[in-house]
Amino acid sequence: MNEIIKSRFSGCLDIEQIRERITVKPDAVNALGGMDAMIAAEIFSGALKQIYLPNDFSLTFIKEMVTKASLYSQKLFSNEVEYISRIYNPPDVEVAPVCLTGLAGVGKTQTIAALRKVLPRPVDFACDHFEGNLQLISHWYASARGKAGGRQMLSDFVLGDQKSTSHNAAKLLVECRRRANRDGVSLLLLEETQYINTGQGASRVTDILLTLAAIGPPMVFVSNYSLLHKLLRRNSEDKQRLLSEPRIMLPDDPDSQGWRNYIAECLRVSGGHMQGSVDDFAQEIYRSTFGIKRLAVQLLKQAYVEARDAGRECLTLSDINRAYRSPFYGSNQRDVEELHLQAIQGRRAGSRLDLCCPFELPIAQKSNVVAFARADRDNRVIAKVFDSALNESERAAMEHIESATSETARPTKAPRAPRLPKASDEDLASAFHQFVESMPPPKPKKPR
Missing domain, CATH: 3.40.50 (Rossmann fold)
Incomplete structure (x- = not known):
């Protein structure tokens, strides 16, 4: 026209x-380190929510x-x-x-x-x-x-x-x-x-x-x-x-370039408050969120809180794991574990319908997620078998190595001030008399 x-x-x-x-x-x-931990976590999660990289x-x-x-x-x-x-x-x-x-x-x-x-x-x-x-x-x-x-x-x-x-x-x-x-x-x-x-x-x-x-x-x-x-x-x-x-x-595949780009963008937006490689974070966050980006924001927010509670200003992979196990992420944790279980075993009796796609998906769309879930399960089984096979001295040596690693990652704190000596009865009585003498004399009351 x-x-x-x-x-x-x-x-x-x-x-x-x-x-x-x-x-x-x-x-x-x-400059999140100079803020209160909860305020800094809210600012961090607010910036992460704004990210949109179309797949x-x-x-x-x-x-x-x-x-x-x-x-x-x-x-x-x-x-x-x-x-x-x-x-x-x-x-x-x-x-x-x-x-x-x-x-x-x-x-x-x-x-x-x-x-x-x-x-x-x-x-x-x-x-x-x-x-x-x-x-x-x-x-x-x-x-x-x-x-x-x-x-x-x-x-x-x-x-x-x-x-x-x-x-x-x-x-x-x-x-x-x-x-x-x-x-x-x-x-x-x-x-x-x-x-x-x-x-x-x-x-x-x-x-x-x-x-x-x-x-x-x-x-x-x-x-x-x-x-x-x-x-x-x-x-x-x-x-x-x-x-x-x-x-x-569907969520991004764990090995897709789209998921890796999203995690790389999260690291950039963090402004240095996430320490680690993109590949390591991509694997750990996917394992804890099933690739759902809303859960990724919640997980990273709680991981930052865990890092601040540990006396650090930057979160690491260990904080991701602690955030995943925290009560603040508990309901999401059950959903993620159910999704991984469905990816491995398929739809079964008792599966939650809100997590099951009502339409049959092509095999090609599920293969990468299934491979990731099975590989993650195999790695956990291997780690559990290795840990159970250690004797007492080997287990003590592993605990020493892990504690030494966590200590080197944690910044040195300022030494605490020494405790004040316990006051005696004479000191308390003297302090009381000094306090009474320092009080101004009471004003006389007006006659009725």
């Missing part, structure tokens, strides 16, 4: 441009969704007559939404935030049918947390903060279609669907998803495994509409 429509999605489909636009490398923290899955997913939005925009603005017709007589269509799923903390929310950065910003659009300019919006974004149903979601899109009881669900849906066609909305994004899990949670989220899918533009909804297991128990007509296009986001 005009140059604005043709160039609307230009520059949004190149992988390298997408990577450059969404990569976040925060400034390194410094191949995220880049491919973002490009796919932007491509869907671009194709829909071209169809919507194919000619002026078709565009005006869609506003006054919106077609009754229903799309199959894309389901972005994965373990909690794996990076789904960050990927959606990155996708929103890539999508075009609002632009002014001139059409002879309207007086003045319209503002074209590339996408609608909403969170399903706390939403009562599809009607409330439609009302939020159309009415915003205005509350009205005169609109039923059918009228709201038609108005949403008109508004979406008029404003050029080319993608719908719905997050946090897994929080609709109380009462009739699966029925409620099904209602919301099917209602939004009936608006017309391509749609993406984000969910953890726990909700998808519930949706898989729905009737076939619901499953065919909602779960036909899953996109499964």
Whole structure:
């Protein structure tokens, strides 16, 4: 229709441009040693949370969704007559939404935030049918947390903060279609669907998803495994509409360049407060987090606290292990051990559904994780056998070597001041009399 429509999605489909636009490398923290340990740990974890290095899955997913939005925009603005017709007589269509799923903390929310950065910003659009300019919006974004149903979601899109009881669900849906066609909305994004899990949670989220899918533009909804297991128990007509296009986001492989780059970025952001090689940290952190980056941030935060409690300003691999065993990481530790067990043994009776992917994964996607988990188990068994084979003198020698190593890594502390000698009864009595004599004389009371 005009140059604005043709160039609307230009520059949004190149992988390298997408990577450059969404990569976040925060400034390194410094001078944490002079702060309180808990304050310094919060600053450290805050900087780690800002890191976003998109992996191949995220880049491919973002490009796919932007491509869907671009194709829909071209169809919507194919000619002026078709565009005006869609506003006054919106077609009754229903799309199959894309389901972005994965373990909690794996990076789904960050990927959606990155996708929103890539999508075009609002632009002014001139059409002879309207007086003045319209503002074209590339996408609608909403969170399903706390939403009562599809009607409330439609009302939020159309009415915003205005509350009205005169609109039923059918009228709201038609108005949403008109508004979406008029404003050029080319993608719908719905997050946090897994929080609709109380009462009739699966029925409620099904209602919301099917209602939004009936608006017309391509749609993406984000969910953890726990909700998808519930949706898989729905009737076939619901499953065919909602779960036909899953996109499964897995943690990075332990030996992948993406995971190594992430750990290297954590070392850079630490500003020298992490001492050790990238490879050693990559192996130890993966073993303690299963590659889940939200857990990696929590683990490094607690490891820094452990290092400060030990009198050091820099954390090492030993602090990672202590943080993993600490009560602050206890609930995550059980999840990680369950994930490693599932990687080795597969899905079994009694497996936690929130940690099990509801879809069968290709063997190629699981092989590296399984190899890492089995190698880690073999190494632990070898270490246990070696330790049990030591005699008393050999065990004492190993303990001496380990203690000497930890002492050399720990900085020398200033010697404690000598304790004061215990005061005698005469000293206490003399100090009491001196204190009484130093007190000012009491003021006389006023007569009643």
